[in-house]
Amino acid sequence: MNYIKIFITLFAVLCSGIFSGTVSAQFKQTILFVPHDNRPISFGQTVDNIKALGYNVITPPQELIGNRDDLGHPEALQKWVAENAGRADIAVLSADSLVYGSLVASRKHDIPADVLQQRAVAAFADLHKKYPYLPVYVFGSIMRTPQTNAASSEEPDYYRVYGTMIARYTALLDKQEKDGLTGKEKRELANLKKSIPESSLNDWMARRAGNFEVNKYLISLAKDKSIAYLVLGCDDNAPYSQTDKERRELDQFAGDLNGTTYQSVAGLDELGMVLLTRTVNEMEGDIPFVNVHYAEGKGADTIPAYSNEKIKDSVKTHIKMAGGLQVNTDKRANFVLLLNTDKDGVTYAANDLTNTTAPRANTASFVDMVGKYLKEGKNVGIADIDFGNGSDNALMNLLWQKDYLAKLKAYAGWNTPTNSSGYAISMGMLSSYTDQNGTIKMLMPRYLDEWLYQANIRQQVANKLDSFKGEGDYNDTKTRTAQAQDYATTLMRQDVMKYGLDKFPDEMALDKLEVRFPWHRLFEADVVIPAADATTVTTTASGK
Structure with missing residues (x-):
């Protein structure tokens, strides 16, 4: 017998009892979830995966969740959480949504530091006071450092001009602190400082400083157990970067909490799915x-x-x-x-x-x-x-x-x-x-997204875009949106048939799917699949 497995599983069951109030749950439980934006890969698809297992997942109204243009409604989200948390056995919450409004808002806001602090208190410390026995799992971001001007689609406008230089400048500062600089690098650092407008650099660093203090406060809440589990993710960054520097400092501030109830990690958009999976494993009483x-x-x-x-x-x-x-x-x-x-x-x-x-x-x-x-x-x-x-x-x-x-x-x-x-x-x-049919329901959006769309159809549509009537480009399809959608739909239906994806269990409706670009750019493509019961299933391909 595998006694190690038996011991660990028994331990997980007991831990599950702590969180759920019973060692052996007689029914599936309720999870309250707030994502960091409304992209289906981090919201709708993730929630559907958990609901398909029989869990009740309650989420905020769509109009409260931030997107590309609407940066979110943090105070309204806080109110919604406070009003609905009593229905949940556990809460998985995005700090970016509840403090800034959304992930994108965290990168380009002009919110004073004292307001950010007040929001963090209301979102998490006050929530714990109201619901002291509700386990609250929180995921947030350590502000990213895009490495080039071209990679700065969600930063302030000046980053599109000076982003490459800002990234390099802060990378050298990080290297200087960790490993030291060569004479050539010291001269490069001095030249970059002269070349980057002081106002742009100050704006970027001031926003980072405000976000950094919010993250320190979240760690403090994890220390006093107001937050049961905290994860801070590092989106687009590099071994030498301002993001890496801040991660080291936050990990140091966390001290003994590191690896227990606090964790930093490379990556961000996947964290909602990861923490929801953690809650399911706990509720199921298993450690995979x-x-x-x-x-x-x-x-x-x-x-x-x-x-x-x-x-x-x-x-x-x-x-x-x-x-x-x-x-x-x-x-x-x-x-x-x-x-x-x-x-x-x-x-x-x-x-x-x-x-x-x-x-x-x-x-x-x-x-x-x-x-x-x-x-x-x-x-x-x-x-x-x-x-x-x-x-x-x-x-x-x-x-x-x-x-x-x-x-x-x-x-x-x-x-x-x-x-x-x-x-x-x-x-x-x-x-x-x-079962495997249920697993295929999780797999199919990934095959349509990553394989058919991102690796193939996305570039085919981009190459064809200029031949369509009207105006629009890769990042804003404008009046060419409908034509681009029709073309992408045709290509995807052809590929579905070519590779026989419609022959997978319960996937016969794939020949009627439609591709849409709700954000009017080719980075994201909603794939809408008619279902047998006249409802629709939406998958979204999300690019960078």
Whole structure:
């Protein structure tokens, strides 16, 4: 008998009783969830995954949640949470939504520091006073540092002009603190300081300082147990960056809390899914065991794009955050996670012309590893992080040819590599609470999103856009939106038939899907699938 597994599971059941008020729950419980924006990948799809397992997930009205244009309504959200938290067994809350309004708002707001502090008190300290026995899980962001002007779609306007210089300037300051600078780097630092307008740099750093103080306050609330579990995610950053500097300082401030009720991690958009998975594992009374393997080459030591740490460290942290335990043997694993990494540890862009179906150095061996574990009857999931913002076409083509797609327990390849690995870990854990048809319901949005749209259709629509009547471009489709939607719909329906995705269980309506661009840009594409009961299921492809 596996006595270690039995002991840990029993411990999890007892912990679950602490959170739910009973050791053996007789019914599925209620989770109150506030996302950091209204993108379905971090809101609707995530909530649907949890609801499909039989949990009651209550969420705020759509009009209160921030998006690309409406930066959110933090005071109204706080009021809604306070009025509805009494219905919940546990709450999973976005600090960005409740303090700033949304994730985007946290990057470009002009809110005075004292107002931010007041909001944080109202959102979390006052909530704990009103509901002292409600476990509150909080996820927030350490403000990102886009590395280039082009990557600054959600920053103040000056970042589109000086962003590359600001990122480099703060990277050198970080390197100076950690490792010291060469003479050449010292001169570069001085020149950058002269070249960046003082007003722009001051604005950026002042906003960061206000956000930093909010995060310190959240850590203080975790220390006094007003917050039961706190995660701070590092969106777009690098090993040398202002984001990495602030993460180190916050981790130091957390002290002994690190790794217990506080955790920082590379990645952000996946955190709602990760913490909801943690709540499900606790309510189910289980600690999933996860065994991890990487593609040949750099593998576990890859530092992927948009990250400041090796992927093996992010994976280990995500597993722990989701309520699981990483193990070193397949025999004890409930779930085997395989990470598709580039042989040389490089992250490419999924819409790049190099992303073809031609196998690369380690594609065949990786697919062989997938087949090996499937044949052994293992629960297998894939984090496809060779490319950013979409699937590896060579990998997906081989998985399709070998008929592996419908047999997986998890797959993700969206946005940043850490978004993908964290989401895949969560999917793999959740799959143990449903059958394969239920798992396919989680898989299908990922195949439509990462593979068909992000890695292929997105660029095809972009190439065709200028031939449409009216005005519009990649970042704002304007009067060309309807034509772009129609073209993307045609392409996706063709690909669904080509790869036989409509033959998957309960997926016959895929031939009637429609692609929409609700944010009027090609970064996101809602895929609306008619359901048999006349309702609709919406999946969203989210790019960077």
